[in-house]
Amino acid sequence: MPAYKAPLRDMQFVINDLLEMEQHYRSLTGCTELSADTLNAIIESGAQFSQEVLAPLNRVGDEQGCHFENGKVTTPDGFKEAFRQFGADGWQSLSVPESEGGQGLPSSVGMIVNEMTGSANWAWSMYTGLANAPITCLLAGGSTEQKATYLPRLLTGEWAGTMCLTEAHCGSDVGLLKTKATLNADGSYSITGTKIFISGGEQDITENIIHAVLARIEGAPKGTKGISLFIVPKFLVNDDGSCGDRNPVNCGAIEKKMGIKGSATCVMNFDGAKGFLLGEENEGLKIMFEMMNQARIGTALQGLSLGEAAYQGSLTYAKERLQMRSLTGAKNPEGGADPIIVHPDVRRMLLTQKAFVEGSRAFLYWLGQLVDETDFGTGDEVSKKEAEDLLGFLTPIAKAFVTETAFESTNHGLQVFGGHGYIADHGMEQIVRDTRISMVYEGTTGIQALDLIGRKVMGSGGELLRVFTKRVHKFCEANKENPALSPMVEKLAEVNREWGELTVSLGEKAMQNADEVGAASVDYLMYSGYVVFAYIWARMALVADQKINAGSQDAFYKAKMLTAKFYFDRLLPRTKAHAAALLSGAENLMTLPESDFAF
C-alpha cells in the first residue's frame, strides 16, 4: 500500500495563496473566528489522524471486507475504534452550528479534513459521511425536539446514520419509490418497504443507527410529489436519550462489491418500523436534495482523495523503479537502468494525475467557499446570490468531472506500476476499484449531465452559465497582457467563448427535439469540466507567477506553472473531441431501432 502523506504544501497553497481562506472566513456573517494558524492546526491534526490511524486500516478493510450473519454486520478490524476516536476528537461536529451543539466551523473546513480521511481510507470514511446524512436532514427540517433527541449522540459519533433512498426498481428514478408510511395514532408513522444499497445500514461500530428514509404516505400523490422524509432509528430513543426498543428495521443482506469493501452496503427491510416525519408531508425531496447536494460534493471529494492516493503511490514508484535507459542518455549510469520517471510517457501519466488532482483540489476547496457563503452569507445579498448560482451550476460538474478524471488518474497510477499495479500488495488496484463507484452513486455521470444541461443551463435560460463565463471573461481581460499567462489566457478565452456558442446551438436544437439534450449531455458536461479546470489552472498560474515575480525561490511555484502549461497543452485540447461529438446531434444515437441492437 502506498503510504499516505497529507499533501500539506499543496493544500496550503490553495488555502492561503489561491483562496485566501483567512479573509474568506472573516467575511462570513456570524462565523466562528478562524485564523490561518488555527485552520492550519486543525488540518495538521486531521493529517495525523488520517496518516496514523486510518491509512493502516485501508488494506485491512479491503482484505477483510464486511461480513453478514443473522442480521448482524461485522466491519473490518479497527474500524470501530477509529470511528470512536474520530467522534471523540470532535471531527463529526466540526461544521455543525454552535447553536446546535457543534463547533460552528464553516463546511469548507470539514471538506479539507475529509479529503485527507478519504485518501487514507475511503471505505471507512463512508461511515462518517453517512453519519452526516441524518445530521444534515435534521438541521434542514427537524423540529427542536427531534434535533434534541438525535443530534447530541450523532455529533459525538456515538451513533451513526444512513440515507435510505434507493429501492430495487428505483435508482435514478426516485419517483418510482414504493416504501409506504402509515400514520399511527401517536403521530408517528409505520414504515414498510425494502431499501437497497444502504451504506452503513447495519454495522457493529455504533450503538444506534439513525436512518433518513424516503417513503410515501398512504394516499400521497404518485411520483416525486408524494414523497416524505422520515427519521427511523434502529433503536427508539428513550426520554433520557438512551436506546430503547428495537425498531423493526433489519439488514437482510450485504452486497459483494468491486471495491470500498470495508463499507457495508446493506439491503434494509422496514417491517412497520416506527418513523418520524421530518418537515412537511410530501416535501421530503426538498430536504433530501439539501443532503444530496452535499453528498455530490462529498463524492467529488472522493475523486480528489483517491486521485491523490494514486498519484502519491505512482510518483514514489516512478522514482524508485529502475527500468530501461532514457532515450537521451543514461540518467543513472551507476545503476543497471534509469528510474522510470525519466521516460516521457511515464511523466505524461504522472503529470496527468498531478494536473487533475491539484485542479480538483483547488476547484473543490473553492466550492467549499461557495458553500460557506451560501450558509453564512457575507452581508451582501448580490454576492450570496452569485455564490448560490455558481454552486448550483458547478456542483454537477464537480461530481461528474472530478470523478471521471479521477478514475482516469487512478488508472494511470496503476499503469505506472506495470504488472505490479495489478497485484493487490501494492494497493494501486484497490484505489482503482474504490474509485469506480464514485461515477455511479449520488447520481451517475449521465444524471449529473442532465442536471447540468437541462436543469441548470437550459432551465435558467443560460443565466447560470453566464454567471460563470462572465467571471472567466473578466479574468481573461485582466490577465491577457501578462506575458507568463497570456498563452493560457488566450486558450481559456477561446474555449470560454466556444462554450457559449455550443450552448446556444444546443438550445436551438433542443427546441426541435428533446432528445438533443440527452444526446449532448455527457460530452457537454465533460467539455464544461475542461473549461472550468482551465479557469482554475489559470488562476493557480497567476498566483504562482505573482509569487515568482515577488522573488520566491520556492520550486513549488515553478512546478505549479509547468503543471498549468501541461494542462493547457495536453488536456484542454480534449474539448475538441467533446465539441465535435456533442455537435453531431441525436440522430446518430436515436435512429437504430431497439430491436436491431442485437447479438
Place this chain on the structure above:
Amino acid sequence: MPAYKAPLRDMQFVINDLLEMEQHYRSLTGCTELSADTLNAIIESGAQFSQEVLAPLNRVGDEQGCHFENGKVTTPDGFKEAFRQFGADGWQSLSVPESEGGQGLPSSVGMIVNEMTGSANWAWSMYTGLANAPITCLLAGGSTEQKATYLPRLLTGEWAGTMCLTEAHCGSDVGLLKTKATLNADGSYSITGTKIFISGGEQDITENIIHAVLARIEGAPKGTKGISLFIVPKFLVNDDGSCGDRNPVNCGAIEKKMGIKGSATCVMNFDGAKGFLLGEENEGLKIMFEMMNQARIGTALQGLSLGEAAYQGSLTYAKERLQMRSLTGAKNPEGGADPIIVHPDVRRMLLTQKAFVEGSRAFLYWLGQLVDETDFGTGDEVSKKEAEDLLGFLTPIAKAFVTETAFESTNHGLQVFGGHGYIADHGMEQIVRDTRISMVYEGTTGIQALDLIGRKVMGSGGELLRVFTKRVHKFCEANKENPALSPMVEKLAEVNREWGELTVSLGEKAMQNADEVGAASVDYLMYSGYVVFAYIWARMALVADQKINAGSQDAFYKAKMLTAKFYFDRLLPRTKAHAAALLSGAENLMTLPESDFAF
C-alpha cells in the same frame, strides 16, 4: 453474470461478407482445405463449448480464485475438466501443422475460437493460451527430438505450459534478466533464478508443465544479446514419453490480483532445474519474439472478448431495466417507466461499445488473415511481404488500442447497470477487473506505442506506415463517389492524410531530441488506432451498403451502416485531441525536475 451467447451473426458477417475467408483459405499455399461450411461447423462447436462449459465457470473462477499451499496450486472447480475436454476435443492442436501432429488449420481459425472461449471465461482461457507458449517456441526453434518429446502431450492438452520471462527487477526491460544457465556434462543446462508473474506456473490441471524460460548462459554478453531460451519441464520426460523425475522448479507463491482470479499467477523458483536449450545460444529472444507477437494479438483478442461480454450484459439490461421516461414521450406507457435504452446517453454507451467491439472483431480477424498469409504464403512474394509489413505495423496498434478501448467499453457496460454494475452478482465489475490487465501484460500500452513509432514507423523510415496509408488512400479513391459512403470516406481521407503529416513533423522533431518520440508515443498510437478503425468501419459500411443495394432486407446491414456513422460522428473526432497533445512536444513533459515532483 450476463449469459454469454456467441455473436455468430456478426462473426459470420466478418468472416463471409467482409473478409471472404473461404477464398482466403483457398489462396493459402499448402493449407488444409477449409470450406465455409466446415469453418462454420468449427465455430458453432466452439460456441457451444464456450456457452455451455466455460461460461458457467466464469463467476466460480472469480469467486473461488486459486489457492496455494505447500507449493501446490488449486484451481477453481471445473477448470481441470474443461481443460481436458478442450484438449480431448482437439482445440489445442487446431492451428499446429499436420506434419507436427496438429490439424493444420490456419491461425485465424484458432483466433476466432479464442474470441469465444475468452468472452465466456478469460481466466480459464489463460491456461490454454499459455499451453500454447512452449508449442510455439518448439515449432519455431525446437529440434526434431525436442518436438517429439514435448509436442504430442501438449497438443492433446495432457500437458500445459508457461512463458517465463519477467523477474522482479525486470519487466519491460528484458535485458536486465539474471536467471542463470550453466552447461551440464550431458549437454543440458542447470537453470537458477526466480521468475514472477508466471501464468499457470503451477496448477492442478495437467500432469506436466512445460516452461519456456529465458535465461543467461554463464559468460554470455550483458543485455539482450546474451539471452537464451530453454525448455524446462516440471517433470523430466522418460524415453517412453511418460513423466519421470521431478525437476527442481517450484512455485513459491501466487499473487492476489485485481482480476483473472481463476488464472494462477505464480512466483517460480528454478533451483538448478534441468533445462534444454532451444535453438542457438544467445538467440532466445528471436524465438521468444515469435511467441510474443502471437501473445500480443492474443491479448488484443482479450479486449475483443471482454468487450463483447460487457456489451451483451449491458444491452440485455438496457432493454429490461425500467427507469424514467423518454424525453420525447413515454415509450412504454403501460409500464411504470421506460426501458433505459430509450435514453440517448444510454444509447451512446451502448453504441460506443458496439462500435469498438465490432470494429475490433473485424480488425483482429483481418490480422488473423495476415498471420495466415505470413505463415503459408499465397505463392506471391510481394503480397507476402506486404502482409508481413502490415502485420508488424498493426500488431502494436491492435494490442494497445483494442485493449484501451475495451477497458472503456467494459466500463460503459458497468455504467449502464448503475449501482448494480458495481455489485459482483451481475458480473459486470468482474469483466472490468478482468479486462484491466490487458493494457499491461505482453507489453504495456506505452511499450506498444514505442514499438509502433520508434521501431515500426521511424525504424522503417515511414515505409510501414505508407504501406497502410496507401491502402487507405486507394480505398478512399475507389469509394468517394458512393453517396452512402462519401461522408465517411471524406473524413477517412482527411485523417489518413493528417496521419502522414503528423508523422513527418514528429520525425523532424525526433532528430533534434530523442525524447520527442516518447512524448508523442501514446497519443500517436491512439491517433493511429482511430484511423485504423475508421478504415475498418468504412470497409464494413461498404459491404453493408452493397448488401442493401443488392436488395437485402436484413436489418443487420442497416444497423452496421448506422454504427459506422456513429463511429465517424462520435468517436473518430477524438483524433483531434490526440493530434493536439502529440504536437505539443516534449517540453511540457520534460522540464519539471524530478525533485520537484513532490507531495
